[in-house]
Amino acid sequence: MRLKINCDFDSKIIPKDFQSKVVSLFKAGITKSSPERYEDLFGGNKHKQYTFSVYLPKPRNKGAEIHLDEANCIINFSTGDAETGIIFYNALISLKGSKVLFGTGNHITIKNIQIVPEKKIIGNRTVLRTLSPIASRAHDRETFKNWFYSFEDEEFEPTLKRNMLPYLMDAFGEQARYDLEKLKITPISMKKVVVYCHEIHIESSVGIFELEAEAYLQKYLVDNGLGTMTGSGFGMVEQF
C-alpha cells in the first residue's frame, strides 16, 4: 500500500533533520484520528512495519537548514500491512488542509493524498532504486554505540541481514532465516551518503541495485522498507 502525499510549506527553508519532522507529522495525525493506536505504533523500540521517503525540490544544504527551490514536498509512504495503511491514511487525511509545525518557523500543509498502484513482483530478481537511503547498523551491546555501514563496506550486507532477521522471522517464521541467508544485493549504480537524522550523522547508501531473493521476501522489503530504521525514513525502495 503506497501513498503519495503532496504537501506545501510556508517557506522554502526546512530543517536539516526533516525526517524527524515528518515522523512528528505522522504522530500528530495519529494522535488526532486514532489515539488508541499511538502507543502501539510509537511506544517502545520495535521495528516499524512501514517506510517513507521525502522528495524535495532541488534541496541545498545550508548548515542546519535546507533551502528548497519551491515551498513544497512529496512524502511517499509505504506499508505491507493493511491496518497500518489505514491508520496512516486516516491520520494524514485528518490533517489535510491544516498547518502543522515543521521547525525553523516553517509549517507543513497536506494538500492531497494519492494511492500509488503497486507493481507485481515476478521471479526472484528485481532491480530496485532507493527512494530513501538504506541504513545498515551494527549495534554494540556493551558500549551502546551504533556503527553504520555503506554498501562499500564488506560488513554492509551481513549487517543488513542481521538487522532484518528478527522482523522477517517474526513475519514468516524459521523459513525466513534460511531464505534471508540466500538474499543477495548487487550494486548497479550506488553511492555513499551521509544523512543527518535524530541528531546524528548516518552513513548510508542510495542508488540502483539488484536484489536477489525469494519473491515473498522481495515483496515484504519493497512494501515495508529494506534494512533498519525504516520508520525514520530509511530503506524505501521501488522497482526500477
Place this chain on the structure above:
Amino acid sequence: MQTEIEVRADDWLINAGLVGFLNIVGKENVRIDGQTIYFTADLLEDFETKYFNFFIKEYKETLSWSKIVSYKDIMERFRAEDFASFDEEALANLNKYMKDVVKFYLKKSNYIKVFSLIDAKANVNKWLENLNTINLTKKQKWEDVKADIIEKVKQNYTQLDAIIDFCASDKGLQYLAAKNLIYSVINKGWSGISFLLKQTKIMDPYLDYKTSFVDPIIEYLDTDLSKAKYNCFSCNQPIKNLKLDLSFMNEVGFDTARKTAHVWDFNNDVATCPICRLIYSCVPAGFTYVYGEGMFINDSYGVDELHRVNERMRNSILRFNKDGINSTNTYRALVESITMEHENNRRYELADIQLVRYENEHYRFNLLSKKMLDIVNDSRGILKSLIRCGYKEGNLNINLYKEVIQHLMNNENLFTLIHKLIYYKQTNVNGLYYNMGHVSGILDINTKFLKEMEVMTNISQKQLWFVQNCGAEFKEGYVTKKSENKISGITYKLLNSLKVNDKDGFMDTLLNSYSYLAKPIPNVFMNVFTNDEAFKSVGYAFMLGVGGEKTKKEDGGNTDEK
C-alpha cells in the same frame, strides 16, 4: 392377564418405528413408562388395517385416489342446475379429468391388481372404454352444439358415476389408497419384502402385511424360547434363528444381501425378533413426509416427549401445507415445533437433539445443538421474512429460509450464501426474490452464529449496522461525485477479495476508493484484522450498504421487491 410386550426406545431407527407404532395404535392404548412402552398382544388384532388406516388418514388429500373421487362434487353441481353453466371451459376440464386422472391412474397395473378385491363383479375396464373425449370442431359454435354435447357429457357422467362409486366405496378407498401409499410413502422407509416385494404372491396388501409382520409375532409369543441360541439385535430377547434381518430397511447399512461387510464379520447376527421387526415396519409412520422428503426428530428423553415433538412437527407441516408454501414447509415446521418445545421446556438446555432427514433416498443426520436452537429462536422474526424469499440457480429454486436453516444445522457459517446473494443482486441476475434487507437479516443471523461458535467476539451487531451505514454513505459519496458508474467495478473487486479472504486486497481497494472521495476510512475496519470471520462480517456488512436500494428508489421505483 396376558403378559405385556415391552419395547424400549434406543437408536433413531427403532425410535422412529416406535413413534410410528404409537401413531398407528393410538398412544392411549399402550402404557408408556419413560423409555419403554408396554402393550398386550390383543392390540395387534387387525393391526394391518390400523397400519394402512393411519397412512390413509394422514396422506389422503395427497393421493391420486382423492383426485379421482373429488370430481364428484363438480358433477353434482352441474346436475343440480341441469348443466346451465356448463361451458367450453367445463368441457375442457372434463376431458382433461378423464384423460389425465381417471384413465391415467386406473390403467396402472398396481391398481388393476386390486380391482377384484374391491368388487369382483365390477368391470372397470369397460367403464374406462366407455369414457369418450368430447371434441368440438373449430367451425362449431358452442351455442349451436351445446345441447348435443350435454347429452354426451351425461353419458360420460354415467360411466364416471360407476367409476367414482367404485373408488369411493370403503373397499375402494381401502385398497386403492393402500396401493398408492405403498409406493408413495411406505417405500420411503422399507422395501423388498411383503407387499413391497415385486414378486409377492399375495394380491391383498393387507393380508400380505399380516402374513409378514403380525402372524410371526403370534407364533413367536407361543414359542418356547428357553433353549433359543440367539438374541434379537435390537431388544436382546431370545430368538430361535437368524431368519429375520434388517436388510429390508432402506439405507441404514444393514443390507446383508448386498453389503456383507457392514456389520463387522458377524453380519448374520443382525437378526431381530418379530416384535422389533413390526416396530421397524412402522418407521414410515414415524416420519413425516412432504414432497418425498421425510423428517424425524429423535429426542431420546422419553417416549412420551419423542412422540409429542414429532406430532407437533407433523401438525405444523400439515398447517403450513394448507398455507400453500411448499418446499420450505418441512423446515419451517421443524423450526417452529422445536422452538416451541424449546420455550416450554428447559431440558433442551441439557442435550442436543438429533434430526433425521430422508432426502433423495438417503438419510441425513443433524445434531440440533442448543446453540443452534438459540440462534433460530432469537432470529424468528428475520427467518419469518425469508419464507417467501429465494433465487433461481439453473432450474432449481432455492429458498432462503431452507438454505439458512440447513447451513445452521450443518454448523456452517452463511458467508458463501451472503456472498452469492449480494453478487447476484449486483449483477442483476434474473429470478431473484429478495432484497438487500433480507441479506442484511441473514448477516445478522450469521453474526449470532459466529458469536455462538465463539469465533468472533470483537465485532458487535451495532458495529455491523454502523458499517452498513458507512457502505451506504460511501455509495452516496460516489453518487454525489457523479461517479456511480465506478461502483460496480469497486463492488466486484471488494466481493472478490472477500471471497478469497484477501484482507490486504480489500483494504487496498477501500483505501483507493476512500482517497478518491477524500474521506477517512471508518475506524471499525481496524478491528477486522483480528480474524477472518470479523473481516468477512464487516466486509459483507459494508457491501450490503453499498448495494442498498436507496439510490434505486430515486431512479423511480424499487425493482427488487417482487
